[in-house]
Amino acid sequence: MNKLNDRVSTVLLTTALYIVAIIYLFPILWLLLSTLKPGSDLFSYPLSIIPENPTLENYSYSWSTMDFMKYFLNTLLVAVLTTILTIIASATCGYALAKYKYKWLSVFFICILATTMLPTEVIMNPTFSVILDLGLYDSLSGLIIPSINTATGIFMFRQYFMTVPDDLLEAARIDGGNEGRIFFTLMLPIAKPVVITLAIFSFQWRWNDYIWPLIVLSDPDKYTVQIALRSIVGADNIDWVLLLSSSVISLVPMLLIFIVFQRYIMDTGATSGLKG
Template identity: 85%
Template sequence: MNSKLTDRFATVMLTTALYIVAFMYLFPILWLLLSSLKPGSELFSYPLTIFPENPTVEGFEYSWATMEFIKYFVNTLIVAVGTTVLTIIASATCGFALAKYSYKWLNVFLICMLATTMLPTEVIMTPTFQVILDLGLYDSLAGLIIPSINTATGIFMFRQYFMTVPNDLLESARIDGASEGKIFFQLMLPIAKPVVITLAIFSFQWRWNDYIWPLIVLSDPNKYTVQIALRSIIGADNIDWVLLLSSSIISLVPMIIIFIVFQRYIMDTSATSGLKG
């Protein structure tokens, strides 16, 4: 009986802690959303209130009419989608090699690759920028895409997943005359669908929210991504808070849609190995 009470108490405490943490994460977003529905006169009224007294969507209409969102969305989509596709291909091929090929130098490569995760972004930013300059990719969307293709996180995810695939499956395919390319694209990549979807969501989110690198590489306002466009709202002397708040909410809409549509794939690990019993 005491054991049941202890288990129930632990469950209640853990659930309570989970709700508290979730609220801490959601509260800033909720505050941002509710503030975007306030007219300018209410934003800095005293005392501050969470809920708007006179909710309005005029801020969103003003933001859409003022900001060239279509242009910024297109630029950001080109970068996010292009980088995501190339990241998945590069990470999957590298992860496949690390998981299924037995060469000693691959282990050294894996260690060196994982070591890069301990380096702050600022450390590699200067040499990366110099490479972009030498390649003539400064102030171009390609200059945003190419340096972001390789990610140690994606390679490690695919490696760990491919290691769970039985080697007998690959040997059977080789005996049937399948080439390494065919094995990868028609067998291994479809099996790794959960990892593909998960990395795609993460990569898309990283590139959509990327700020520092586009700020350094881009100088032409016509090539601005969404985050840099939002930064341009902040002036040296004043800030149009109504425009900034409503624009920030609009910039989140594509990410929210992407997550809602594909979130069920993140925990989908029901891929079958294809072996007969």
């Protein structure tokens, strides 16, 4: 009886999993198949998912129409620099919060966590005012600097460093290591799972960021990919062929990132809870 119940539960859970997967994958599949249709077939009635005359000309049209290399380089520069600076800032702050014994650090940590309760729209106005005063408006630096510190990254590093025994730090200090050397040669390598996880998250956040670049940038030569895609949408009409195929092209870098770092993601998930 128990085996029958287990089998029924497994079948039901597996079926539910397939249904959820189909719900998530169906819009993506429709997008991909729509990019293979000629423009005249996109809104033909009745609507069809499978293109009758599939073609790749839409992608060549998008690549020749959109200056993708310029937008890719702008977005890549912002995403990479922000990710590197975010990891360094979050790791150093998390290390201090985890290993330095000062009462005011606990209050500081609570204030950092409190920022996660604020909607992004609330802090945009003061952040934009600071960017204007610093002369960083309409520059890639205006995108990078406000995005460096994240409460999520600080929290991740702080919680990870809390699991590192204090005896390890004391032994390193007795051996003559200063705080900077201990951090960069000992603590940061130990936190490799968190570094990889935060790097992937940060890169994804910056690559897909839309609202902040829309506010800060006005020069088309400095547009990121997401702002460039938005510029396709006109006031009176939309070039759907260009928009759909360009959207798929913009997903390629993130797909490559996942393929390259998939093994590290799996290793992070499997070993992040294991401490030797």
